[in-house]
Amino acid sequence: MFTGLVQSLGQLQHLGQYQLKITCPTANAPILVGIALGDSIAVDGVCLTVEKILPQGFIASASPETLDKSTLGKVLDNGKVNLEPSLRVGSKIGGHFVTGHVDGIGQLDRAERVANAWEISFKQVSPLVARYIVNKGSVAVNGISLTVAACSPSGDWFSTAVIPVTYAETNLPYLRPGDWVNLEGDVLGKYVEKFMGDRTLSPHHLQDGIGEPSEELSMAFFAEHGYLS
Known part of the structure; x- marks a missing residue:
């Protein structure tokens, strides 16, 4: 379980078809403090398990299902990824509950600086995610907890307002229109859908x-x- 508050930026490298190496610029990056084997770390919103600890990072494996549903298989070597450790008992919840189980992907539509914030919109949202996109609802974009500012009726397009600190400390500045991002809908909406379906x-x-x-x-x-x- 995560909260969508990114703690560090890392670089991803492919060590084979299913093994990933994630490194941080410095050995004392927040994400590496207290890291242990078996820990869960969200990499661009995808929950991965630490299999080997490196001086400046860690190695994890991604299943075929994970690579199929997320962008991890599409990230080029040395591409920037958002990192967040799992939520610990007693920790502050500053975003919303994020499971690290990506529902689907979407494309960056545009990013525009407006006053002291960034307005960022996404298109071509997978139907598996679009059903949970609602106005003023929560959504995780590459593991970042964001609030939906506006959306189409079907949810296949939505926009968000991002404050400067979130924009600067995540991989959002490195995205270009057309780039794919990982999306996870609010878990609360999934339970409501389940009950309403019955x-x-x-x-x-x-x-x-x-x-x-x-x-x-x-x-x-x-x-x-x-x-x-």
Whole structure:
């Protein structure tokens, strides 16, 4: 589990079809402090396991499924990648819950400096992600927790507003229009979709055998219980 707050930038190298080497500019990069074998580290939003520790980085493996669903197989050697260690108990949650399980990819549409922020939009969003893109909702782009500022009805296009510090300390400045990025939808939306797909909640019986019949999940249900304003 991650929060989408990138701690370091690294460089990725391919050591074969499924093995990746990630290095940091300095040996004391924040991501390397306390690193241990078996740790989970998000690399451009993809959860990978540390298999070998290097003086300035680590080695991890990526499965065929991971390479198929993400951009890791497309990143050129020495390409910049965002790095974040897994969330530890008691740590601050500054972004949103990110699992590191990429849903699909999208393309950078444009990046424009506006006042003290950057307006960045993405297109050709995979349908597996587009279904979870909602206005003012959360989305992870290359592992960065961002808020959707605007989106198309289908979610296949969306824009975000990025503050200067986030833009400067991630790999966003290195992206060019047409470049592919990893996208992960908000996990909360996935659970809502699951329950709404079932349309009804299964009956829940208490230990003493007394239970209440389930209520139909609808927009009226959510409004009645304070989920909609």
